[in-house]
Amino acid sequence: MPQECRSQKTVERYIPLVKFLGVFLGNKCEVVLHDAVIKEKSVLAIANGHISGRTVGAPLTDLALQFVVTEKYKESDWVMGYKTQSSTGVPLHSATFFIREDDGSLAGMLCLNFEVSDILQAKELLAKFIDAVGFCDTSHLHSDENEMTNSNVETFTDNIEELTEGIIRSVVQHSLVAPERMTTAEKMEIMQTLQDRGVFLLKGSVALVAEVLAASEATIYRYLNKL
Incomplete structure (x- = not known):
């Protein structure tokens, strides 16, 4: 069975739990079920989505993407009590439970985002x-x-393009040099950071990186090969 189908079947078992927790915890707590394999349309179920403005079919967040890249799920069953904020600046107290396959690979994540303002x-x-x-x-x-x-800022979006571009621009903005004037070494440093944050796991990311870095897609692929 393909990995995508297998992971979705595993994660779908948790869909009834999303509504249950959403009702029990109240409308100040968002409950989100993510498929960790289908990153571009990751949200399989969501309760109290008004907190982030997301719906079913929304992509994985940038913070959840980092959990995938760093393989955080191999260290613990969950990440609990981390503080972040919504895209509108509302403070959130969050937790993520990792859903694994029988072989230990990551199938999905069950996330709670509680408004604490x-x-x-x-x-x-x-x-x-x-x-x-x-x-x-x-x-x-x-x-x-x-x-x-000093908390993390988790980006909640309803489409993959907005998520990808947001991560790319946030990384580039930390550089003191405009992309048009960057040296190859400086662009390679940006590329390394983007790779560490899991950007290149997302579909269409190469074209967006090329646009922001003022380079051709062929150049971005060449940088990736060097990494």
């Missing part, structure tokens, strides 16, 4: 009240807020 506001209000009445030193209460400031 109300909780953080309540915490800030409580901290101000405690400061005002002089109960105790509350400096330690702000540690999570600092973590949120």
